[in-house]
Amino acid sequence: ANEVRYDNLNLKEVKGNMTLKNGILSFSDASMKTMGGTIALSGNYDPSDLTAPAFDFKLNIAELSIAEAFNSFNTIKAFAPIAQNLTGRFNSTLNFSGKLGQDMMPLLSSLDGEGLIKVVETALKDSKILEGITSLTKLKDTNTLQLKNIAIPITIDNGVMDVKPFDVKLWDYQANVQGTAGFDGSINYLVNMQIPAGKFGAQANSLLASITGADASENTKIPLAVNLSGTYNSPKISLAGGNSIESLLSNALKARVSGEVQGLQNSATEQFNATQDSLKQVLKTKSAVAQDSAKKELEKQVDLAKDKAVDEAKKLLKGFFPKSTPASKPDTTGVNEN
Structure with a gap:
């Protein structure tokens, strides 16, 4: 097909093979x-259980607009809301499966998947997360962010997306990012960075001078661990390893004297992972409830459809059979022959 309008998507040059066998619709060598x-895909749609129609697809995505993908896909809105503030394009290889809801859209709480998202170059601006990090750390020039050549490995399990640790350069600082995003819009990320002490301004300089014996200067790297929780549009941003930048700097510089700098970041990561485990359990419980609710709603719709089909069949059948006429009564009048 030269052009296909599907929901809010405008698809061009749609081609591929479809096979229907045993009630399962399979796609192969499909692209658009x-x-x-471009999106290339293969996979199956299986409606054999009408209360839980299932899909299983492999996608190969090349050079898609990040902003347009956010506006077009509910999955991206739920799991990667940061896309609304990103420019540029992305590539991805993704295997994902799940169930469809009553509206024939993917049931977010049922999604499972695994893949890699690659972005050659992008920029982040007008983000509440960036505003929060700037306000918390007092670092300069952090209201916009340029990113290049990032590869983000992800897995999705029952509507919980797990972002495996990956390295990235945030502003001028080496960083490592990991975390989760839930189908309900919740986020929980840890950003570990190495920041030169001089970037923290006058507060760092006074601390550097106050801690005797510290082999430190403005270029001394301070481990900064930032927790991002809440939701993307209403984030909660906090420091790991200190309640304020002042205490964080003090702890980091003292740790440097004792050779425990790496221990601070390891401790922050361990605490984050412990919190992650409990949050994932909460999200999985929510996922099970959401899937059960959706299944019950579809069961109702299926039952209604069956009842309606029976009623329609009865109406049709009435037209096929003539109305029966009552049998004539036998003549009971007798003849008196005398």
């Missing part, structure tokens, strides 16, 4: 152009 890039 959309959002400035």
Whole structure:
């Protein structure tokens, strides 16, 4: 097909093979152009259980607009809301499966998947997360962020996306990022960075002078661990390893004297992972409830459809059979022959 309108998507040059066997619809060698890039896919749609229609697809995405993908896909809005403030394009290889809801859209709480998201170059601006980090750390020039050549490994389990630790350069600082995003819009990330002490301004300089015996200067790297929780549009941003930048700097510089700098960041990561485990359990419980609710709603719809089909069948059948006429009564009048 040269052009296909599907929901809010405009697809061009749609082609591929479809096979229907035993009630399962399979796609192979399928591809389409959309959002400035291409999507190739293969996989199955299985409606054999109408209360839980299932899909299982492999996607190969090339050069899709990040902003357009955010506006077009509910999955991206839920799991990667940061995309609304990102420019540029992305590539991805993704295997994902799940169930469809009553509206024939993916049931976010049912999604499972695994893949790699690659971004050659992008910029982040007008983000509440960036505003929060700037306000908390007092670092300069952190209201916009340029990112290049990042590869983000992800897995999705029952509607919980797990971002495996990956290295990235944030502003001029080496960083490592990991965390989760839930189908309910919740986020929980840890950002570990190494910041030169001089970047923290006058507060760092006075601390450097006050801690005797510290082999430190303005270029001394301070481990900064930032927790991002809440939701993307209403984030909660906090420091790991100190309640304020002053205490963080003090702890980091003292740790440097005792050779425990790496221990601070390891401790922050361990605390984060412990919190992650409990949060994932909460999200999985929510996921089970959401899937059960959706299944019950579909069961109701299926039952209603069956009842309606029976009623329609009865109406049709009435037209096929003539109305029966009552049998004539036998003549009971007798003849008196005398």
